[in-house]
Amino acid sequence: MAILIDENTRVLVQGATGSVGSFQTQIMQEYGTKIVAGVTPGKGGRKLHGILIYDLVEEAVQGQQVDAVISFVPARFAKDAAIEVIGSGIRLLVLTAEGIPEQDVLIVLRYAAIKGATVLGPDTPGVISPGKCKLGVHPHTMFMGGPVGIVSKSGSLSYEVGRVLTKNGVGQSTVVGIGGGPIWGLSQEAVLEMFEKDPETEVIVLLGEVGGRQEHDAARFISQYMNKPVIALIVGRTAPEGAQMGHAGAIIEGEEGTAASKIAALEKAGAMIAKSSLDIPELIKKIGA
């Protein structure tokens, strides 16, 4: 399998009946994702794109296997919904909501750690394993199967890179958006570790941005534990110091937050540095993957 998901992953959609949830559910289904049920409190018993909607997760998991949940539940209700998923024993939760209060996110992540569940996000586009399974909102025509693993804070940046790779005939094993932050469930480092172990992944593209310290952790991991080649692109190189560019994670935090320090650390760790998405296909060809 690819990392996190594959063609057998059985998916529950939480918040399936809202306008975004409903639209994305249909697209995921069309892509081939095995969506087995939906949950929206108060809408139990309805059908949506042929799947049954339940009021509660405990009802949806009764009598059927559920491997992963993608949640389109709005930020205000996201904590309760996430704890409901984790408490039910499901092992993977993709949390798309943006704007969940930070203390809520902390509690969700602590509970996930206690119960051994993996949370992707919040504020994530999700994860796609091209041709196998899509658990997210990606514009999937920009992706195709192949040997490159992508991990990105930014959803849109992963689309940019996927698009360029695919146009150049380079496919992807799994594309993971860890989310816009400022708090992350699965980290860049954790995803790198999965890719390192994944037999279907030969090269990893790490997409970072100005702000936060994750890229430094990633650099440490690369230098200490990784054998597979890593190509890194850090955007926001030209952002003025102190500017907050979108993701809350992109606040400049001391020296470790600057793009320059991240690029330096990753380069020192042995990663190849791309200046823009356009450089990446060529770098991959150089590696010979």
Next chain:
Amino acid sequence: MAILIDENTRVLVQGATGSVGSFQTQIMQEYGTKIVAGVTPGKGGRKLHGILIYDLVEEAVQGQQVDAVISFVPARFAKDAAIEVIGSGIRLLVLTAEGIPEQDVLIVLRYAAIKGATVLGPDTPGVISPGKCKLGVHPHTMFMGGPVGIVSKSGSLSYEVGRVLTKNGVGQSTVVGIGGGPIWGLSQEAVLEMFEKDPETEVIVLLGEVGGRQEHDAARFISQYMNKPVIALIVGRTAPEGAQMGHAGAIIEGEEGTAASKIAALEKAGAMIAKSSLDIPELIKKIGA
């Protein structure tokens, strides 16, 4: 090794400088228990019976291995002290205090579960592996090494039985007091499982009492999973219904709480039933252990 502890177990005493803690520390040392440090807030730097006292557990574990803690901390401060131990990564905590508020006990046990620590108690005399290690307050001259594992709610009842066995030349592998309840960390069932796996234990003596439902869980476990012979003694047979006899655990709770229902369940599960401690040596001889 025996279960839970053995001759190599390195022990920290929490609340070591109080009158009970100090007295019992000395006795445990004399017995041969490897006591490596003590902790009492505000008393850091002193020495007691040759061991160094620290203010904090984090100081005591620095630079030395600690396998287990026995806590003589009074009930009011027991929760904080227990969380301190569990948070420091120590895997076994013997909680002797009686009268810890129930919600405090719940939090301690939940945290222990999260961190993978084992809590014996509260309100427990501890555990003794005769001739190897004593992590408790047992009158140890009543015990000697041998093939019988004892698990008991009541400390004093385990002494009664140990005394009779030893007098009859039958030794014990490990004697575990799970505590007076009404809330227990390690359960009878969990201790039975350990004894079943322990090569040094050939027969198990289960000492229960009126009240609570643990003995029914134990009976289910015996009938489903145990190959070793179990002898059960349930005291409080002659207690009038509704009377609370000491341990809060000994409140009659519906039909499952009565001694009669427990005896019936254990007998059905294949345990031999003793009417008093005096019967036990003979039952063991019958088994031929």
Next chain:
Amino acid sequence: MRLLEFQAKRLLAEKGISVPKGVLITSPEDLQRVSFPTVLKAQVPVGGRGKAGVIKRLEQAEEASSVVYEMLASTVKGHPVEALMAEEPVEVCTQLYVAYLIDKQVNMPLLMVSSAGGIDIEEVAKRTPERIIKKYIDPAVGVQDYAIRSLAKALEIKDVRAFADLILKICAIFQEKDATLIEINPLALPPNGQVALDAKILLDDKAAYRHQELFDDLEAEQKQLERRTKSRAEELSEKGQINYVPLGGDIGMIADGAGTGMITLDMIHDAGGKPANFCEMGGMANAENMQRTMEVVLSNDHVKVLIISLIGGLTRMDEMAEGIVQYLKDNDQSVPIVIRMCGTKSEAGIPMLRESGVDAYEDLATIVQIAVEKAKEL
């Protein structure tokens, strides 16, 4: 500590949970403040009041006085009725059962509800356990909205917000006051909104120090309603200093542990004797407490022989011996005392006893036999 119904309802009302309007009645004069129809409910700390006939609806004031007299003269399961609540009747459509408690098998707080609330809930639990719905609340994250929605759905509750509000308030009281049980049974549903018709609350005595004022007030209130004076044993028991249970026989019993105490009773019984009491000193065992305990047990005139069954672990036998010797010195004592002493510091304790002329045995079976024989002789 078990609260009386009106105390429990007051705790609920303070948090904003609806309860019927009520007046506390300790004499027929209090009826002046009551409007009719009304429901009179005996305030005793036991269940089964409906079946015991101490909950009565009165339509008018006329016969009220004599009913109050009668109820105040009655006794329920050994508890004399000292006070009544006169409550406004509430129209009941549906009766729910709602409880929050600690489940000691899994060591988690538990929300437990049923749509079959009312006096038969125990029967429901036995015969149709599927009608009792449970939700464990992980203390690591607390009670969550989805758990409440799940219960509301099972109960077919329309106004989920109001129900959630109620549940969150119950959980808050539970935590803030160190309760071990909060039970509302029945909880009446609309047209009257949610009203707690009856309530049972147990507070954790072990946490009393965190709520001293509340505990003191509740206890004072309960005492004031009890005309009967308590025995010394009951008082000491309530303070947690000894654990004394009267049993009606003639052999007094003191133990330094619950287990050893219970096996001693079983052995007395098996040998044909009749225990006068169960009494253990638990973790509080010291010389002073031993003295006080002997005082209490021997204040029972029916006691012909006293067994003291000691097997020291945490308890020190030198301290026990000191207490026994001191008691014998201070009291002109005629009841024969049979002592078993072994364990921690018994090598010091036994000589102390011998020095003051008291014998001590090591074997439990021996003292039980001696005591039972003596009791038969006397």
Next chain:
Amino acid sequence: MRLLEFQAKRLLAEKGISVPKGVLITSPEDLQRVSFPTVLKAQVPVGGRGKAGVIKRLEQAEEASSVVYEMLASTVKGHPVEALMAEEPVEVCTQLYVAYLIDKQVNMPLLMVSSAGGIDIEEVAKRTPERIIKKYIDPAVGVQDYAIRSLAKALEIKDVRAFADLILKICAIFQEKDATLIEINPLALPPNGQVALDAKILLDDKAAYRHQELFDDLEAEQKQLERRTKSRAEELSEKGQINYVPLGGDIGMIADGAGTGMITLDMIHDAGGKPANFCEMGGMANAENMQRTMEVVLSNDHVKVLIISLIGGLTRMDEMAEGIVQYLKDNDQSVPIVIRMCGTKSEAGIPMLRESGVDAYEDLATIVQIAVEKAKEL
């Protein structure tokens, strides 16, 4: 939301944490309520005020008026000083640093203290990190006494009870108000007891709905102290509807994601162009918001070309196209617009654009090149 110093101290004081007595000064007249000596402190939402010279001790009333005038006319790191606090001086023996925050590397709340409090704490952290002491607080059990005792010991604090009380209060404020940072630096120690001499509090905007009144009041207060009117872009940014950062160049930029926005800026820069702004619509991207965003970005007269860089995932390109078309219909627009559109529903969006005469490209490099060339031409 970053609170001004006096707002932060008010939150602390409401919980019972000691702060110096102070008077808010917005004009020299307010000095009448001030007793001397006093310490004047500019109320601006940035650090480094001491070094910027906007914290001044005044011994007497004489020169006070002119100092106040001067300070109110000054600007700190781009923030005009609109208000001062005049505080009673506090005798300082020891200055501690105390902070409670969310550590986003380990996803746990963190208590962080140092005995080297004061304006140089960042230097301390850099040069002698061992002087910064950290304790993670597991949300599953909350802050425990032993953690506080550990910190108190490291700080050589004598009155551990008072320190524990302070820490527990800070943690309570943090949780109750959805703070993301509470920092007291310095915390002055006896002889004056513990006094929070300076305080910084960040509240979580994402949790504003849980504390609407508090947030509204704090915001109104901050607005009242700002004479300068805000731009439309700032207003929309504050409401979280767009994320707009002015950058001073001449190429306007709108993106539907932060990452795609940043790479667009980097590419403009690498191609020799100068971005006028960063602007992304985030999760709020819909037709209406696109219209409003174009309005904001184009209200900057320096913009010669506008790049719209769209790569729809969650964002739907049909909705984006609708917004762009509507904007062009409603406005007499002369600035050339270069659009990149691909992704979700672009098969619907691109024809909509073409229909109203706007071209759309698929390639980011292409539009960057076109825009940079156009900007140079114009």
